[in-house]
Structure formats: structure tokens, C-alpha cells
């Protein structure tokens with residue numbers, strides 16, 4: 054059964070009064086749930102948040118489905134998101150994604166056997182001048198090459 | 211040459227903190243502005259001719275006068291969703307000068323008599339969000355935010371809201387829905403947000419760069435601001451330049467600046483041995499220019515409009531002769547198909563079709579009639595949807611086929627790229 058930590062519950066309580074309406078707190082609170090649930094939002098974690106906030110479950114469901122930053126499937130400890138939009142594609146972002154998957158032995162979108170990595174292709178992340186780039190959890194890595202990216206990913210603790 | 215009005219201090223790390231910002235003259239404009247009549251501020255912004263930097267280029271002062279005369283509450287929203295492919299200038303501003311934005315926002319809020327503002331930041335910019343939250347706390351502590359700001363009687367609260375990954379939340383009504391905690395689907399206009407926006411209350415939505423420029427205009431005066439740029443496009447603008455140039459980055463130049471100089475002087479030109487093939491001048495929603503057109507273009511709203519494209523968010527994507535235009539159109543169409551919110555049939559179906567057609571060409575399975583199908587499908591998508599995303603997908607598609615038809619036909623005939631040979635789809 055999923056439950057937020059005590060600090061997590063405190064966070065939700067605060068968010069619920071931070072904005073003009075309680076509903077605005079759904080997105081920030083779902084981020085918190087995702088963080089504490091190992092990087093994804095499960096159906097039961099959605100139901101839990103709805104109950105905790107005392108809002109209709111479909112409010113939370115709607116947000117979880119619409120926004121791409123909410124992972125509806127489990128992800129590895131490091132969620133590696135490689136931009137493959139135009140400027141990054143021109144700088145080899147797509148080939149870099151393939152190389153990362155090969156080197157780490159993981160299929161795109163899947164979780165690696167050791168549960169360390171999930172690699173996905175994403176749209177422009179606002180780093181087009183420092184292409185190619187990837188985002189690993191919250192952090193940006195820019196001006197990459199395939200080798201550099203693989204090295205960075207292998208060395209994450 | 212670069213003309214650094216907004217970005218003058220971006221190379222100074224201390225500019226991020228309140229202390230550093232104050233030492234470099236920060237919040238002086240706010241002090242003066244709070245002694246003015248709100249109406250006088252709006253008039254100054256109107257006189258400056260400032261046009262919105264988020265993409266549409268709508269005159270900012272005019273937008274502000276669309277608010278009803280009275281009626282509380284009213285909201286100010288800063289659009290920091292920055293999702294237009296190729297654009298990274300707001301991020302630089304948020305990372306290096308959060309107080310510059312905050313000061314511009316307080317002044318703007320005072321002008322439009324708003325007691326509450328939000329900065330809606332795309333969810334991926336977590337670092338910017340943390341910096342903004344810190345800067346807002348500092349501004350509260352210094353008495354620039356909160357009750358009775360600097361003894362003026364004006365009260366204003368500001369907060370940050372994180373998006374969660376959806377390009378469509380950059381569209382102002384989509385952004386408002388998102389801020390309300392819902393899915394970020396755009397709404398039909400009218401009513402415009404200035405009349406019925408956040409929580410159905412009057413709301414002004416402006417881009418990061420627009421709001422930061424407001425304090426610049428009040429600092430120097432509208433006439434001084436107008437010394438830069440052209441009659442119809444006054445001032446300077448931040449351009450995000452990416453793609454095949456030696457020195458990609460954000461450059462501030464006066465509007466009306468020659469695109470050729472931006473590429474060759476500011477960005478150091480192309481790699482040795484490469485030839486310019488095309489330039490997308492305003493983010494991936496802007497129709498592409500051929501090299502020949504690009505060399506004649508100036509970076510202002512009117513010139514680019516005259517060339518059938520647009521300044522958009524000021525994202526310049528430079529494309530050299532090593533690229534396959536069919537392949538790049540596939541990347542662009544994948545994006546719009548992925549980001550269509552699905553409410554309007556022409557957009558939902560059209561972006562799907564376009565992506566499918568270009569994809570099949572790249573897979574070597576295209577037919578000659580597919581090349582004409584691209585502009586035909588695109589034209590069905592224009593001017594008949596709730597928001598401009600549908601047009602934003604259709605317009606570049608038409609331009610790619612019209613201007614680089616030979617590459618599309620070659621691909622269909624030979625089953626491989628004219629430039630790159632076989633591509634993996």
C-alpha cells in the first residue's frame with residue numbers, strides 16, 4: 054500500500070492552501086507522490102492522493118494522464134531523457150539515444166535489469182544551444198557526445 | 211554588434227542574488243514606478259511600442275488596456291513555459307537574472323492593478339524554479355513584495371507554479387487551465403484572458419522577456435527604447451541561436467538586425483566547408499527560409515512576415531547542407547503530433563496524418579502523390595481550430611515541401627535521402 058511520508062503529508066497540507074483553489078495543488082502534490090513512489094504514479098498512489106486531498110479521483114487521474122512528466126509505468130532509479138527534437142537531432146541526439154541504450158543494455162522506455170536506468174526520447178528541453186543533451190532525473194547534462202553521456206551515466210553513484 | 215540592454219549583466223554570477231542585483235542598480239526602477247500613476251506606466255509601455263516576446267508579437271500596452279476598468283481580483287501571469295523547439299532565452303534570464311523578471315512583474319502588476327501574480331515555469335526547469343523561489347523570498351524580505359510595498363500602499367503577492375510537461379500549456383488559455391490544476395487544454399477565444407482568465411477573472415498573460423523589458427522601458431523612457439529596433443518593432447530582443455553554427459547561444463540585438471550578421475558575426479558562421487541550406491527564424495512553428503532568403507532577412511516582425519514566415523519566439527535554427535530536409539520535417543511533425551491536445555479534429559487528425567506521411571517517405575515507402583498530400587492536408591488544418599498549434603504544424607510543413615521539393619521527390623523516387631542516404635526511420 055502506498056503512503057506518503059510524514060513530511061510528504063505536511064507538504065500536501067501546505068500546498069492545499071497555497072493557491073486560490075485546492076485543485077491547483079493537484080499537480081505539485083502528484084509530483085511529490087511520484088518522487089516518493091520511486092519515480093512513477095501507480096493507480097493506487099493516485100487513489101491515495103485523491104483521498105488525502107479529499108478531491109474526486111478523476112481530478113488526479115486527469116492530471117496524471119495529460120502531463121508527460123508523470124510516468125504511468127515504473128522507471129529506473131535514473132530516468133534518462135534524451136532530447137531528439139530538431140537542434141538535438143541535428144547534433145546527433147537520436148544516435149546518442151541508441152548508443153546509450155546499447156551500452157547500458159536497456160531497451161528504450163523499459164527498465165534495465167539492475168533497475169538503474171530507463172532511457173526515453175523527449176521533446177525540446179530548452180537546451181538547443183548546447184545540443185545534444187539529456188536530463189537525468191532533475192538535472193541537465195549538456196554539450197554531450199554519446200561516449201560522454203554513457204560515461205556520465207555509468208558513474209552515477 | 212550585440213546590444214545588451216536586458217542581458218547587460220548576465221555574465222556576472224552575483225546578479226542572481228538580491229545583493230548583487232541591488233548593487234547593480236536593481237529595484238531602483240520599481241521605487242520610481244510606484245510613485246507614478248498606473249495609467250502613466252501603461253501609457254509609457256504603449257509609447258515604447260513593446261510587442262510580446264512569447265511568439266505572437268502583440269503590443270503589450272494595448273493588451274493591458276483590454277482589462278476591464280475596475281473589478282477585483284485580477285491576475286498577472288508570467289509565461290515561462292518556453293516549449294517552442296529551438297527556444298532557450300527565457301531559461302537564461304531565469305537562471306541569471308531572476309530579480310530582473312520579478313522587478314518587471316511588480317511594476318507591471320502595479321500598472322494593471324493586480325494583487326497576485328504567478329510565474330508558470332515549465333516543469334523541466336527545476337533549477338530555475340528553485341532560483342525563482344529563493345529570489346521571491348528575498349524580495350519579500352526586502353519589502354519589494356507583500357503588503358504596502360515600500361510604503362506605496364500597493365500590495366502584491368507572487369508565486370511560482372511548475373508545469374508538468376506539455377507544450378500546449380505555453381498557449382495562454384492552456385496555461386490558465388493548467389494553473390487551475392486541470393489538464394492544459396486551450397479554450398476558445400473570446401472571451402480573452404484579459405476579460406475572463408484564471409478562475410474566470412481578468413488576467414494578463416505575458417512572456418518572461420516582455421515583463422523584464424517593461425522595467426527597462428521605465429528606466430530609460432519609451433523614446434530611448436525606441437532608438438533601438440525599427441518603427442514597427444522597437445527595442446532589442448533575445449535570440450536563441452542553435453543548429454549548425456560555431457557559437458550557438460543567446461544573443462541580444464536590436465530588432466531589424468540582419469540575420470546574416472547574426473549567423474556570421476555573433477555566431478561565428480558555419481563549420482568550415484559547409485554551406486548554408488536553410489534557416490528557421492522563429493522556432494519550429496515558423497516556416498523555413500532558404501539560404502538565399504535568409505541572407506536578405508532582417509530580424510523584425512514586419513520583414514519576416516513579409517517573407518511568409520515569422521519572428522515567433524526568436525529561435526533561430528541554422529541548417530547547413532549536411533542535413534536532410536525530409537528527415538528534419540519528420541522530427542518536427544513528430545513533435546506536433548505528440549503535443550496536439552486532441553480537442554479539435556483538424557489538429558488531432560492532421561498532425562497524425564502529416565507525421566505518418568513524412569514517416570513513410572523516410573522509411574522508403576512514400577509515393578509521389580504523398581509529396582502533394584503534405585500541403586493539401588496542411589491547408590485543411592489551418593484557421594479552424596481552438597488554438598494556433600494546428601497552424602503551427604501546418605505552416606512549416608507547407609514551407610518545407612514548397613522550398614525543398616526536390617529532396618522530397620528524390621526520397622520517394624530513390625527510397626533514400628538525397629543528402630544522407632538511408633535513414634533509419
Ligand SMILES: Cc1cc2nc3c(=O)[nH]c(=O)nc-3n(C[C@H](O)[C@H](O)[C@H](O)COP(=O)(O)O)c2cc1C
Pocket residue numbers: 261262263264265266267268270289290291292293294377378379380381382383415416417418420421597598599602
Ligand atoms: C501552441 C502554443 C504554444 C505557445 N507557447 C508559448 C511559450 O512557451 N511561451 C510564451 O511566452 N508564449 C507561448 N505562446 C504564446 C502565448 O499564447 C501568449 O500569446 C503569450 O504568452 C503572451 O505573452 P506576450 O504577449 O508577452 O508574448 C504559445 C502559443 C501557442 C499557440
Ligand code: SF4
Pocket residue numbers: 378395396549550551552553554555557558595596597598599600
Ligand atoms: S488546435 Fe490542437 S492543440 Fe490547439 S486546442 Fe485544438 S487540438 Fe488542442
Ligand code: FES
Pocket residue numbers: 136137138139140141142176177178179180181184186295296297
Ligand atoms: S532541441 Fe533539444 S533541447 Fe531544444
